[in-house]
């Protein structure tokens with residue numbers, strides 16, 4: 001049997017971090033995460049979309065300490081049936097569990113007309129401003145969804161005085177991208193960098209020190225043959241970035257993993273592959289469920305549609 005080291009070099013295994021994954025929407029998590037580890041993933045940032053998703057994301061992160069790190073948020077797609085007091089309930093829940101959150105996300109704006117029909121641009125912006133305020137108060141990085149709302153998203157982030165923001169799966173204009181980079185913010189590349197023109201251009205135009213990798217799993221990717229993604233598909237993001245940047249995968253892995261460690265303050269919390277240790281106390285804290293947050297889960301908001309395959 002080949003030694004671990006030989007196996008490593010044969011498979012071109014790099015240390016990678018999936019910086020945006022909806023683990024609460026995946027099945028067979030044990031085997032999926034084993035597969036992710038086998039592909040070299042050393043950490044996953046699991047993003048929450050609403051109250052139920054945030055709770056599940058916290059539970060998952062407690063089950064896989066030092067490997068899965070929870071971000072708590074409220075996805076703009078969930079705003080359709082929300083009123084202000086429900087938004088406050090979500091904010092309250094996040095604030096009560098803030099010590100466990102590595103970041104705030106997924107939050108953001110979505111100006112696709114089907115989304116705006118359900119939640120106006122003004123309401124989306126109001127809500128995003130509140131979550132950004134929370135992030136700034138606790139000095140948390142933010143993971144942002146900004147489909148067709150790139151300029152407004154950046155504006156709100158800057159107005160809130162946010163130090164660390166990643167514009168995930170960015171497909172916006174080069175002019176906005178330039179301002180994102182100049183503002184010190186980040187962009188993350190998904191497996192769509194293999195084929196999606198706008199995303200490919202954005203990745204190409206983003207300097208390596210501002211680039212992260214992600215999967216946004218379980219999103220479906222692919223032109224022609226489509227596949228349901230998992231964290232292990234981060235190797236597709238890696239390969240696409242290497243090809244677009246014309247540098248080798250090892251360098252892309254090194255840059256993006258170092259960026260992710262700095263961005264999410266992961267330096268001392270990722271488990272070393274060579275030793276096991278107890279998770280930091282904060283990841284084992286109980287999940288706090290406030291009465292108001294419970295109420296915010298109205299029957300009108302049954303959570304994410306399970307068969308929704310769109311970009312998120």
Ligand SMILES: [Zn+2]
Pocket residue numbers: 020022047106216312
């Ligand atoms: Zn997402």
